[in-house]
Amino acid sequence: MAVLAAVAGLLLAAVAALFAAATVVVAAVVGTALLGLAALAGRLRRQPASVTRGPMGEDGVIEARKVGGHEWVAYGWSDRDSPER
Structure with a gap:
């Protein structure tokens, strides 16, 4: 046992x-x-901000316009794959 x-x-x-x-x-x-x-x-x-944030202008600011109320339209995002950027 x-x-x-x-x-x-x-x-x-x-x-x-x-x-x-x-x-x-x-x-x-x-x-x-x-x-x-x-x-x-x-x-x-x-990493630099330009690498992580996406396309911006040369001064680091994108162009946007207020179209009414709380709505904004940003320009320059559609040419993300363009060769000059």
């Missing part, structure tokens, strides 16, 4: 060890993913 209890204890300890190891692996994967996202966010933050 003592041998059976010892074997059951060893199996339980092995399962607990596997669970602990899997927990460490999951924590490492999540930590690596968070560090990667933080690095990507920092890299995007350091």
Whole structure:
């Protein structure tokens, strides 16, 4: 009977060890993913505004006109793929 209890204890300890190891692996994967996202966010933050915001005029301002109420019309966005920009 003592041998059976010892074997059951060893199996339980092995399962607990596997669970602990899997927990460490999951924590490492999540930590690596968070560090990667933080690095990507920092890299995007350091890029010039002209790269991240889209087409603008030479002075960095797009042209827009108020057409009434709270409505505005912006110009210069349709030629985004033009060769001169």
